[in-house]
Amino acid sequence: MRILKSRTILISLIFLFSTIGFLFALDRYQFLNEKVFSLLNPFNPVKTYSEKLNYKILDSTTWQDPRNLFPIFAYNIPSNTNNLASSLKIIEKGGINILINGNFGWMPDPLKLREAFIQSKVSKLKWIAIIENECKDDFIFSNTNDETNKDIIEYLKLFNDESIYGWYIWDEPGKNRKFCSPLNLIPNDDFADINQMVKQIRRDTVFRAKLDFINLFPTYWSETKNLSEYENYLNNFFYSQEFKPRVLCFDHYPFLFQEKGGFRKDYFANLEIIRKKSLEWNIPFWMIVLSSGHDSYKNPTFEEIRFQVYSALAYGAKGIGYYLYSRSFEQIGYRSWILEDYVDDESVDDSLHGPLYLPVKNLNQQIQYIGKILNNSNSLGTVHLNDFPNGQTNLKIGLDDSLKNLFYIDSVYSTNNFNSSQDLLIGFFNDKNNHLNKQFLVVNKNFNKQIKTKINFQRKLSIKKLNKVTEKFEEYNNIQSLEIEIAPGDGELYVFDEN
Numbered sequence: 259m260r261i262l263k264s265r266t267i268l269i270s271l272i273f274l275f276s277t278i279g280f281l282f283a284l285d286r287y288q289f290l291n292e293k294v295f296s297l298l299n300p301f302n303p304v305k306t307y308s309e310k311l312n313y314k315i316l317d318s319t320t321w322q323d324p325r326n327l328f329p330i331f332a333y334n335i336p337s338n339t340n341n342l343a344s345s346l347k348i349i350e351k352g353g354i355n356i357l358i359n360g361n362f363g364w365m366p367d368p369l370k371l372r373e374a375f376i377q378s379k380v381s382k383l384k385w386i387a388i389i390e391n392e393c394k395d396d397f398i399f400s401n402t403n404d405e406t407n408k409d410i411i412e413y414l415k416l417f418n419d420e421s422i423y424g425w426y427i428w429d430e431p432g433k434n435r436k437f438c439s440p441l442n443l444i445p446n447d448d449f450a451d452i453n454q455m456v457k458q459i460r461r462d463t464v465f466r467a468k469l470d471f472i473n474l475f476p477t478y479w480s481e482t483k484n485l486s487e488y489e490n491y492l493n494n495f496f497y498s499q500e501f502k503p504r505v506l507c508f509d510h511y512p513f514l515f516q517e518k519g520g521f522r523k524d525y526f527a528n529l530e531i532i533r534k535k536s537l538e539w540n541i542p543f544w545m546i547v548l549s550s551g552h553d554s555y556k557n558p559t560f561e562e563i564r565f566q567v568y569s570a571l572a573y574g575a576k577g578i579g580y581y582l583y584s585r586s587f588e589q590i591g592y593r594s595w596i597l598e599d600y601v602d603d604e605s606v607d608d609s610l611h612g613p614l615y616l617p618v619k620n621l622n623q624q625i626q627y628i629g630k631i632l633n634n635s636n637s638l639g640t641v642h643l644n645d646f647p648n649g650q651t652n653l654k655i656g657l658d659d660s661l662k663n664l665f666y667i668d669s670v671y672s673t674n675n676f677n678s679s680q681d682l683l684i685g686f687f688n689d690k691n692n693h694l695n696k697q698f699l700v701v702n703k704n705f706n707k708q709i710k711t712k713i714n715f716q717r718k719l720s721i722k723k724l725n726k727v728t729e730k731f732e733e734y735n736n737i738q739s740l741e742i743e744i745a746p747g748d749g750e751l752y753v754f755d756e757n
Contacts, residue, residue, distance in 0.1 A: 328629030353622025424469025
């Protein structure tokens with residue numbers, strides 16, 4: 259009897275420690291986690307589905323900034339600030355009008371941020387409060403213990419004052435990254451969780467006035483092996499939602515160290531597929547650019563940041579975000595930011611906030627004006643004259659005949675002594691309300707050298723160029739060629755009217 263009892267105890271202990279070891283392994287080892295998850299939940303975010311999942315559009319409205327601003331948003335709050343209200347004023351002065359509290363997601367920090375907004379009395383800056391929390395631990399979302407995000411109403415009530423622009427529903431949804439503890443083996447389905455939360459917001463007459471925000475993976479996500487799988491990922495997300503997403507946002511950080519491959523070769527392919535889906539679904543797209551050195555990413559220069567912004571605008575982006583903007587996450591290896599120094603001192607000169615702060619402030623002023631123009635325009639297409647930088651893949655090279663004829667372009671050639679003027683990207687647009695009003699944005703893809711180029715037209719045109727300093731248009735009447743000089747990574751906007 260004693261032997262039997264001892265064996266029972268031994269078996270129980272072995273089972274207990276084996277279970278604990280298994281749960282520990284699930285939490286620590288992603289490969290094992292994903293294998294077990296795939297058995298428990300067969301949903302694959304990149305699989306091709308014959309049916310449109312849960313698709314049934316209950317609200318087809320797209321997002322327009324209620325302040326009539328071009329959305330320029332930033333991650334994060336400065337980690338080391340003695341006066342958060344002053345930091346908010348400095349961020350707003352830098353041209354940022356939406357803030358995401360990425361490093362202030364855990365309670366009670368969001369309450370401090372809300373109080374800082376009250377104290378700062380900033381006029382244009384708003385913030386997006388984070389909801390996402392796969393396991394409902396000590397995150398900002400603390401009003402429920404369930405695992406399916408069934409009830410976020412109390413949270414929405416808590417963070418719904420005039421400083422709130424919207425709610426950050428999820429960052430990079432896809433395969434669930436971990437099981438929730440303790441002893442909870444029910445995995446979340448990210449798309450289903452998003453759908454649950456968005457439904458609660460959109461069905462409420464008060465909450466739906468603000469943005470439900472989701473940021474999607476880029477093309478180089480490890481789960482998408484090619485562009486076809488990436489498009490499946492986008493499709494599956496869209497068709498899993500009962501309410502039409504209001505913004506199609508993604509991040510893409512192209513500036514890797516040279517030993518890690520250098521500039522990502524799928525940068526423009528990612529922009530093109532997002533542009534395609536944005537037009538197909540009639541959803542404005544936002545892009546988050548790299549502005550902070552970390553991990554395998556180099557510290558981006560101002561010219562490299564500017565290049566990312568203007569290339570996104572050329573593809574039709576309706577919002578630009580910076581990751582990271584304010585000095586934070588140093589403890590996990592982040593090395594550079596836009597707002598680096600004197601993060602809470604409003605009295606110092608702008609140049610003392612860091613080498614990037616003032617140039618990016620001026621850039622934000624430019625894109626605020628250009629963005630408002632392009633926000634009222636349709637993206638008609640883009641043209642690349644070569645595969646720079648770093649041999650871009652899946653890129654159509656050369657002038658498209660339809661765009662050439664629509665914009666009366668005959669040829670584009672270099673006026674430089676060195677052959678770099680072909681490092682050009684041109685984005686083509688027309689006014690949503692007047693298709694005869696046309697715009698084209700010429701971008702220097704070379705973030706190291708100025709380029710000089712000449713565009714010859716099929717006939718004489720009267721063209722206006724936006725002066726980004728005065729925010730007024732300069733007129734060039736009855737010209738058949740246009741000579742352009744563009745600084746590294748910069749862009750120039752031209753318009754003409756056929757009326």
